Amino acid sequence: MRIFLRLIRRDLGLALRQGADAATAVLFFILCVVLFPFGVGPEPNILARIAPGVILVAALLASLLSLERLFQADHEDGSLDLLALSPLPLEAVALAKVAAHWLITGVPLILAAPLMALLLNLPADGFAALLLTLALATPLLSLIGAVGAALTLGARRGGVLMPLLILPLYIPALIFAAAAIDAALQGFSPRPHLLLLGGLLAGGITLAPFAAAAALRAALD
Amino acid sequence: MSLFQGRDLTCLRGARVVFAGLDFAIPPGGALVLVGPNGSGKSSLLRLMSGLSRPFAGGLYWDGMPVADDPGEHAPRLRYVGHLDAVKPALTARENLAAWAGLDGGGEAMGRALAALDRFGLAHLADVPGRYLSAGQKRRVNLARLALARVPLWLLDEPTTALDRAAVARMAELVRDHRAAGGMVAVSTHTDLDLTDPDILDVSDFAPDPAAAFAEAMA
Numbered sequence: 163m164r165i166f167l168r169l170i171r172r173d174l175g176l177a178l179r180q181g182a183d184a185a186t187a188v189l190f191f192i193l194c195v196v197l198f199p200f201g202v203g204p205e206p207n208i209l210a211r212i213a214p215g216v217i218l219v220a221a222l223l224a225s226l227l228s229l230e231r232l233f234q235a236d237h238e239d240g241s242l243d244l245l246a247l248s249p250l251p252l253e254a255v256a257l258a259k260v261a262a263h264w265l266i267t268g269v270p271l272i273l274a275a276p277l278m279a280l281l282l283n284l285p286a287d288g289f290a291a292l293l294l295t296l297a298l299a300t301p302l303l304s305l306i307g308a309v310g311a312a313l314t315l316g317a318r319r320g321g322v323l324m325p326l327l328i329l330p331l332y333i334p335a336l337i338f339a340a341a342a343i344d345a346a347l348q349g350f351s352p353r354p355h356l357l358l359l360g361g362l363l364a365g366g367i368t369l370a371p372f373a374a375a376a377a378l379r380a381a382l383d
Numbered sequence: 384m385s386l387f388q389g390r391d392l393t394c395l396r397g398a399r400v401v402f403a404g405l406d407f408a409i410p411p412g413g414a415l416v417l418v419g420p421n422g423s424g425k426s427s428l429l430r431l432m433s434g435l436s437r438p439f440a441g442g443l444y445w446d447g448m449p450v451a452d453d454p455g456e457h458a459p460r461l462r463y464v465g466h467l468d469a470v471k472p473a474l475t476a477r478e479n480l481a482a483w484a485g486l487d488g489g490g491e492a493m494g495r496a497l498a499a500l501d502r503f504g505l506a507h508l509a510d511v512p513g514r515y516l517s518a519g520q521k522r523r524v525n526l527a528r529l530a531l532a533r534v535p536l537w538l539l540d541e542p543t544t545a546l547d548r549a550a551v552a553r554m555a556e557l558v559r560d561h562r563a564a565g566g567m568v569a570v571s572t573h574t575d576l577d578l579t580d581p582d583i584l585d586v587s588d589f590a591p592d593p594a595a596a597f598a599e600a601m602a
Contacts, residue, residue, distance in 0.1 A: 168485040179473040240467025243435055244528075247458045248486045383436040 165250050166258050173262030183228050187267035188274050191224035195278040206283045213282035214292065214343035220278075221271045221296060222303060222332055228267050229307035229328075230314075230321045232259055233378065237315055246382055256374035257367075260301075260308045268300030284347075291346035291356075295339040298359040305366035306331050312377035335362055385535055386410055387432075387567055391441035394427045401427050402589035405441070407582075409536075409567040414558070414578045417571040419586035425571035426466070428586055429538045432569055433463040459487070461536040466544075468525040472514035476505060476524050479513055484531045499530035503553060518545040526554060529561070537561060539570040551576065 177184050198216050202208055236242040245255050275296050279289060310328035314320035342355035386408065393403040401424035409415050417425040430436045432443065434450065434457045443450040443457075450457045470479050480496035489495065500506050503523045508516065516524065522545045529537060537558070543551050555577045558568055570576060 165486055165488050168482075172482045172485070175478075176471060176473055238467075239471070240465050240469040241471070243433075243463065243465055243467070244469050244483065245486070246435060247433060247461070247463055249455075249459050249488050250486070251455065 169258040177266045184266045187224045188270040194220035210283040213284040225303040232311040252375040253371040257371040264304040272296045288347045291343045291352040295342045299339045302363045305370040309373045312374040315381040388444040393440035395439040400591045405589040411565045412562045414581040415569040416581040423587040463538045468521040470513040470521045477509040499527040502530045503527045537568040
C-alpha cells in the first residue's frame with residue numbers, strides 16, 4: 163500500500179513538474195465548451211437544454227486527450243519494465259496510474275465544470291447533480307481509458323486507435339450521467355441514475371486494472 | 384545462498400525461434416556472460432530471466448523451485464538494467480533514483496539515492512535534471528539503481544554502452560563487490576567488463592538449425 167501511494171505521488175510529481183499535461187486537459191475542456199455557444203448561437207434556452215450533454219462530452223474528450231500518454235511515456239523510456247519488476251503487482255501499478263491520471267485531469271475538470279455550467283446557463287437545480295455525476299464519471303473514464311491505453315501500447319498510431327476502441331465503451335457512462343442531470347433539471351431525483359453510474363464505477367475499479375495489466379504484460383513480452 | 388537456473392529454454396519472437404534447448408546455471412557469486420552476434424537472443428534471454436517475458440518452453444528455477452510458481456517472489460530479488468535508461472527528463476538525477484528507491488519498498492529513499500549516485504561518481508550531478516544529462520551519465524544513473532539495495536541477482540543488458548573507461552572500471556568494481564558478497568550476475572556485453580572467471584554462454588549456439596527446421600517442417 164505504501165509503494166502504491168508512492169507510485170501515485172511519483173506520477174503526480176512528474177505531472178506537476180511538466181505542468182503541460184494537467185493544464186492541457188482542463189484548458190481543452192473549457193475551450194471545447196466555449197465553442198458551443200458560438201456554433202449553436204447565444205439562445206439561453208437552447209444552451210441550457212444542451213448544457214449537460216455538452217459538458218459531459220467535453221469532459222469525456224478532455225480525459226481522452228491525456229490518456230494516450232498514460233503508459234506510453236513509461237514504455238518509451240523503459241520505466242514500465244522497472245515498474246513491472248517492482249514489488250507491486252502490475253494490476254496495482256495500473257490502478258495507481260489511473261488514480262494519478264484522475265487526480266491530474268479528472269479533478270480539475272470537476273472543479274471547472276460549475277463555471278462551464280454557468281456559462282451555458284444550466285439551471286441551478288442541475289448543479290449538484292452535475293458535480294455528482296462528474297465525480298462518478300471521471301474516474302470511470304480514466305479506468306476504461308487505461309485499458310485502451312494499455313491495449314494500444316506499442317501499436318503504430320496508437321493515439322488514433324485508442325479513441326476508436328474506448329469511445330464506444332464510454333456510452334453507458336454518458337447515458338446514465340446525462341440522465342441523472344436531466345432528472346434533476348425536471349425535478350426528479352437523480353439518485354437511480356447516480357446509483358447505476360456508481361455501479362459502473364465499482365465494476366470498473368474491480369475489472370479494469372486486471373484488463374489493463376493483462377494488456378501491459380502482452381506489450382512487455 | 385541460492386542457485387539460479389534455466390532449463391531447456393525456448394524463446395519465440397513473433398513466429399521465429401530465437402533459441403531453443405538453452406540451459407544455464409548461475410551459482411552464488413557466479414557471473415554468466417552472454418555473447419553472440421546481434422539478434423542472437425541475448426536481450427531476450429535476459430528479459431526471460433527477469434520474468435518480463437515468458438519462455439515458450441522450459442522454465443526458470445531458483446534453488447530448484449520453479450520461478451513460474453510465484454512470479455511475485457522473483458521480481459524483488461533481481462535488478463534489471465535494460466537498453467533504456469528510465470531517466471525522467473523532468474526529475475533530477477537524485478529524484479529519479481529516489482523514485483525507484485521508494486518503489487522497492489524501503490525507507491530513506493533520498494539518502495540511499497545519494498549514496499548510490501556517489502558510488503558512480505555522480506554526486507555532483509545529483510541536482511541536475513535528467514534532460515541535461517548525457518547518454519553516459521543517464522546510463523550511470525540507471526546503473527546506480529544496482530547500488531540502492533542488496534539483491535541477489537543482477538541482469539545487465541550491455542551495461543557498458545556509452546560509458547567512459549573510468550565508469551567501466553567502476554562498474555567492474557561494483558560487480559566484483561556484488562559477487563564477493565555472494566551475488567549473481569548475468570551480463571550481455573560486447574566490450575570486456577574484466578570479470579574474473581566468468582561462465583561464457585554463446586546464445587547463438589542454441590539457435591535452431593534452419594536446415595533441420597526446414598526438413599522437420601517438410602516431413
